[in-house]
Amino acid sequence: MKQQTNLWSQVGKYSIFSLLLTFLSIPQIQAQNKSLSGYVRDGMTGEALIGATIFVPSLKKGAYTNDYGFYSLTLPSGTYDVQFRYLGFVVDTQTVNLTENAKIEVELLPEQTSVDEVVISSKAPSSNVNSNEMGVTSLSINEIKKIPVIFGETDVLKTIQLLPGVKPAGEGNSGFYVRGGSSDQNLILLDEAPVYNASHLLGFFSVFNGDAIKNTKLYKGNQPAEYGGRLSSTMDISMRDGNTKDYKLTGGIGLISSRLTFEGPIKEDEGSFMVSGRRTYADLFLGLSNDEALSNSALYFYDLNAKANYKLGEKDQIFLSGYFGRDVFQFQDNFGIDWGNTTATLRWNHIFNDKLFLNSSLIYSDYDYSINIDAVDGSLFSGIQDWNLKENFTYYANSQNTIDFGVDAIYHTFTPGGFVSSEENLNMELEDRYALETAAYVSHDWSPTNNFKLTYGLRLSNFTVLGPGTFYQYNAEGAVVDSSVYTSSEVVKNYSGLEPRINATYILGENHSVKASYARNRQNIHLLSNSTSSTPTDLWIPSSEIVAPEISDQWSVGYFRNFNDNKWEASVEVYYKDLQNQIDYQNGADIFLNENVESQLVFGDGWAYGAEFLLKKNVGKFTGWVSYTLSRTMRQFEEINDGNPFPARQDRIHDVSVVAIYEPNKKWSFSGSFVYYTGDAITFPSGSYSIDGNIVPYYTERNGYRMPDYHRLDLSATWYGKNPETNLNFSLYNAYGRKNAFTIDFRESETNPGTTEAVRTHLFQWVPSVTYNFSF
Amino acid sequence: MKRFQIIGLGLIALFFVSCEEVIEIDLNESEPAIVIEALLKDVANGNQVIISETGSYFDPGEFPTVSGATVRLIDQEGNEEILQESEPGTYPIVETLAQAGETYTLKVEAENQVFEANSVMQVPFAIDSLEFQERNGPFGVGADDGQLIVIRFEDPVGDDNFLLFEAEINGELQSDLALYDGRQTDGLSARVPFFTLSVESGDSVKLFTYAIDQETYDYYNALVELVGTGFGGGNSATPANPESNWSNGALGFFGTLAVSELEIVVP
Incomplete structure (x- = not known):
């Protein structure tokens, strides 16, 4: 058993690093790549937009902003139309002449919420098909606020339980079960800090105040290597x-x-x-x-x-x-x-x-x-x-x-x-x-x-x-x-x-x-x-x-x-x-x-x-x-x-x-x-x-x-x-x-x-x- | 003002007033299983083996007794007593007088199956005193009026002793049990409250202290947990049958009890 583990780790280490080296060396041969980076923010509030899309239609290449609204995209030198989009916001297209590394700070303006343009997703329209993520659920607070919950309190934990593979632990309980795991197998992070007991009033409310929350993402066990420590999920x-x-x-x-x-x-x-x-x-x-x-x-x-x-x-x-x-x-x-x-x-x-x-x-x-x-x-x-x-x-x-x-x-x-x-x-x-x-x-x-x-x-x-x-x-x-x-x-x-x-x-x-x-x-x-x-x-x-x-x-x-x-x-x-x-x-x-x-x-x-x-x-x-x-x-x-x-x-x-x-x-x-x-x-x-x-x-x-x-x-x-x-x-x-x-x-x-x-x-x-x- | 008060109370009621209703639940009727309840005290009278079967859960009625069993009690030296059935399902122990430190074995042949269990007789343990407390404070919530019996003694250093208590109040034996686990308070002054009993001034209380081994303690502890909260079942997240020392899957237990008594009139 011990030997097996060692073997595993050897194979693991070897393959990961050799693969990394292989991929990273490729771009070195291609000349004239320049990077485009910056932040995408909400133009009304200045709030950083998480998961906004940066897309270059002519190359069919793109990137997403990270948890702080930062993005970086490397492209061959040239002139491009670059789209910045976030659902519920007006698409901003900028023409960029990329002769050297450039920084573009973008502020997107919210669409006027009209009858046929109701915002309920924070993601780009086709991201569920195109992104390399599965077993992942992302909800923006706008989406959560529309769903009825007990005593009229917006509650991310209760709303997430309405999605497939996530089940409520029971009436008056803010605990949840993900894909058959028990409720202690969920890592709940609030701005990266683990929350050990996410319930108020013996579970009738969760500790997350809807007015203070921007975004929620739940990985049903397939979390990136950055997260760890629990078996079933990371929220x-x-x-x-x-x-x-x-x-x-x-x-x-x-x-x-x-x-x-x-x-x-x-x-x-x-x-x-x-x-x-x-x-x-x-x-x-x-x-x-x-x-x-x-x-x-x-x-x-x-x-x-x-x-x-x-x-x-x-x-x-x-x-x-x-x-x-x-x-x-x-x-x-x-x-x-x-x-x-x-x-x-x-x-x-x-x-x-x-x-x-x-x-x-x-x-x-x-x-x-x-x-x-x-x-x-x-x-x-x-x-x-x-x-x-x-x-x-x-x-x-x-x-x-x-x-x-x-x-x-x-x-x-x-x-x-x-x-x-x-x-x-x-x-x-x-x-x-x-x-x-x-x-x-x-x-x-x-x-x-x-x-x-x-x-x-x-x-x-x-x-x-x-x-x-x-x-x-x-x-x-x-x-x-x-x-x-x-x-x-x-x-x-x-x-x-x-x-x-x-x-x-x-x-x-x-x-x-x-x-x-x-x-x-x-x-x-x-x-x-x-x-x-x-x-x-x-x-x-x-x-x-x-x-x-x-x-x-x-x-x-x-x-x-x-x-x-x-x-x-x-x-x-x-x-x-x-x-x-x-x-x-x-x-x-x-x-x-x-x-x-x-x-x-x-x-x-x-x-x-x-x-x-x-x-x-x-x-x-x-x-x-x-x-x-x-x-x-x-x-x-x-x-x-x-x-x-x-x-x-x-x-x-x-x-x-x-x-x-x-x-x-x-x-x-x-x-x-x-x-x-x-x-x-x-x-x-x-x-x-x-x-x-x-x-x-x-x-x-x-x-x-x-x-x-x-x-x-x-x-x-x-x-x-x-x-x-x-x-x-x-x-x-x-x-x-x-x-x-x-x-x-x-x-x-x-x-x-x-x-x-x-x-x-x-x-x-x-x-x-x-x-x-x-x-x- | 009055109206606000009513709203407030209503809201609190929403939290706490849950509603109860009697409902029908289908439970499987299990195959009858053998139950052997055997107690051997280090005093001569009242020792017996009772053999019965399980019955329906919702409407148990009388549980079927098991007659015609061969029941043998064997001590460490190999001396054997064959128990005679006195009434259906009851087999009294009449000859054996149990001694501290001895291991006793019961062998039961019933319904074409053989069941066996052992138990070691402990040394009796004397209780120093009883204390009586007005039922108020933390233990008073929802309790009857009267006084709480608190059993006091010094836990000997080094021994993991296990005790089971029963009480007779004004000559009437109560079905309540209290338990003590000496692992947690080795060498300290111990106080064991008899939570489920209340007494009045002038009552005569006779406390029976049984020194038992850990297996017996674990059995009674599980039993009290199961039947202590009303009828048990559904209250604990994972209820289970108390672990028996009978071989071959029989329910019940064979326990040896070293007895000591203390009688006090409540002041």
Whole structure:
């Protein structure tokens, strides 16, 4: 096994570097190539446009802007018409006489939103066919804002769940499952900072404030080599930079919460800032209550996003962004829960020359919670904290070759928790754990012909568990057999491995293409959750001598076709995913404040496969999409289900989403979304027996039953004022009042004692809401 | 003002007032499985082996008993006691007096299958005292009035001891159980609250402390988790049968219990 890995790595290294050398040497022979580079921005707000297209029709060559709006394109000397386009913006065509390297800064102006030019995609019209990306979903905030969600709050996480291959974790849960993976296998990045718990109010809201978000991109396992650390997906969310032209105040007032955003230039066209805050206030009414139990209780969240950027000359730009959010739940004077995330990102873009772009990031992320129990003046706490340094270079070698390479280092501090109170004999504190996660990667985008595109890359990832601390070994029964004490910074355990990634696109014709991809991912931090909803008490643990890294291999192929002048997009993707070292609990596991939590875990394998269908209409009065996913996801553990394979909880065989948006005129917009999916796999008893006078349920298999199928329709209507940013939104969640099962419990029947009955709990039937949005 | 208040309460209600409804669920009727419940205490009376079968989940009625089984109890030295059926499915242990440190083996032949389990008798463990606390504070939410029983003792250093507690209140044995795992608080003063019981001043409380081995602890721990929350099932994300020490897939458990008692009148 060891030898095999070494062989692999040798082959991998050799082939990658020899290929790189081969491709990079080609352009050296061709003479007279010049580069064209610069930034593409929104002419009204100065916001950098991500993924805008730069296209030279005469050569059929092009490029996209990166996450900072920067592009670079190498062309033979000559005079060209160059188109700059971004959907929803007027195409800007500039004639460029390229006799030497040139810089063009472009500001695109938004189209007047008229009846038949409705913007719902941020991409170039045919990019789904032509780009060398599959298993990727990109949504702009404009698109997200049109879709109804609970309590009228724009929510990127909820909207992304309406797309194929992405499934909601359940009612009132902002977690999601991608292609059969569990919810801790998604890496959620806000301006590159990992967000460890993306839910507010126990999952009814996500932590992402729609007013502060610019763009969202979800890679369903085929992420470029730049990203790593989670098996199922990487969700990359960018915050808005703030208006560089004018000061602007926008906000929204809703039944549950209100939002306010202030932005403007620090110095016109040189730098800008944006501050956006949100708070729910349903609990303020509690204070008015005569009922003491209610007036002493609290339930709210607030969050704050802030970002600033400043240009330091032509070649440098710095960005500072941050997020801070807390949830507070207080029940009378008895107990309270308080949890939240804090992230901060400092970025520095540096352009060495027209071809070499560097982004350096210093990132901080913290998630923690505490539960306060007033009677003993004590609190339970837990958390995770990261410091992360990232260097990412992009080398725009020529119009056929782009190379991304860089390094990434994260220092994790895990606080598994403890209990501290005035009663000393109740106190206990588990040791913190430390780990260093590093990676080096290189990725090559190659377009040898206009019809064929290849992106391949390699990520070498390393995870080192560091002291200080006491680490235990366990026998098969989970009893401690030995322990070792490590000093500060001493290496406890090291895991490293290669993650090859490859994507290929072959363009069959003007409007259709086939794509294939393979990716390996490794995951070294694992979430232990003691309930099915996104509760704050989830616990993150690192890989260790006992917990090995989770590994996935995903193969996928797809066919993409556009119809009717790119007005309709269609795609089919099929995938197979193999999962190693998956984690589950022993029967009767106790993970709460358990020093020996690792002894409670069992390790096994899994596999998932499925087909994803998407049909989307992008333009016209009537837009929207239909998505259908047919999939299975299975697990196999020696210790569970007599070693037989069983469906994972999220094994939802059928999953359908329909989104329809109708905009008859400039005043009104109507939308509806419908979801249907097969109920979760669940374990129910198949009989019972008596022990010591108690009736005990008898289980015959793991996840052998199904929850009832889930379906729901949401509706929304928006009235726009003269300025479309001033609008009034009405929404109705669960319009036909489906009683979807949140849980199914069993209890002794009240009407017929001695027998047992099943009880379904459902959460929401018809949730109406009204939100007023404004802008000055 | 009043109206705002109502809106506010309504919104809170949206979050917390979830609705419950009794629904029909089809459960497969499993093949009946054998259940063997055997307890051997280090005192002479009340030791027996009960053999039964599983029944329907929703309407269990009476569980079928298993008669005509051959049940043998064998100690470490090979002495064997053959148990006689006293009533259908019940096989009392009458001759064997269990000793600390001895391993006992039960062999059961029933329905043409053979089942076997072992257990090691522990040394009895004495409890120092009981403490009674008014039911308020963190443990008071939703609880009955009355007082909470807190069991106090010094955990000996170096031993991983496991304890099971049962209580008799005014001469009536309660079906509630409390458990203690000595791995977490080795060498410290331990306080184990008996969460599910409430007593009043003047009540007579007789606490039975059973010293058990880890296997028995794990079994009872899983059992309490399963039946402790109403009827279990669906509450835990991954419910499963408690791990039995019977061979051949029988449900139930063979446990040896080293008994000590403490009787106190609630002040």
